[in-house]
Amino acid sequence: MPPELDTNPISAGVVILRSMAGEWHYLLLRAYQYWDFPKGLVEDGEQEFAAAKREVEEETTLVNLDFCWGYAFYQTAPYGKYRKIARYYIAQSPAGEVDLPISEELGRPEHEEYRWVTKEIAYDLVSPRVRQVLDWAGKLIRDSKVSD
Numbered sequence: 001m002p003p004e005l006d007t008n009p010i011s012a013g014v015v016i017l018r019s020m021a022g023e024w025h026y027l028l029l030r031a032y033q034y035w036d037f038p039k040g041l042v043e044d045g046e047q048e049f050a051a052a053k054r055e056v057e058e059e060t061t062l063v064n065l066d067f068c069w070g071y072a073f074y075q076t077a078p079y080g081k082y083r084k085i086a087r088y089y090i091a092q093s094p095a096g097e098v099d100l101p102i103s104e105e106l107g108r109p110e111h112e113e114y115r116w117v118t119k120e121i122a123y124d125l126v127s128p129r130v131r132q133v134l135d136w137a138g139k140l141i142r143d144s145k146v147s148d
Contacts, residue, residue, distance in 0.1 A: 008078050008085045012052035013039020015090040015137045018116060025116040028125060035125040039086055048087050059110055061099040065091035068146045074136040079129055088133050090140060
């Protein structure tokens, strides 16, 4: 008998960093009372990395991200009502203004606000699931030669 196919929806996103005053700041987006990194569902036939970059541009208008930490990713365990899995990459955005454009599907922006925050502030804002992503990103940054 063949193994069961993985039917969990997959979303892909990016932990986006910017150096401000000599310290890394993380870009968080808020939808309702929930803070997370830019991410969204992977479309049929789309690779996760391409989806992550597309979602960042659609949700924030940021382009030209620098994936200076490579293509490593962190993938969550299934969560929520639909048992979704989220895959996060990490990149630097040294320039560019964040905008929260209107989604054609929703007729409004997907998120109510954004903030560039330190890891400590991010940790206070996000859910336990997203804290695991922050921990992964922090370790990757500490272990790399990329500096702020």
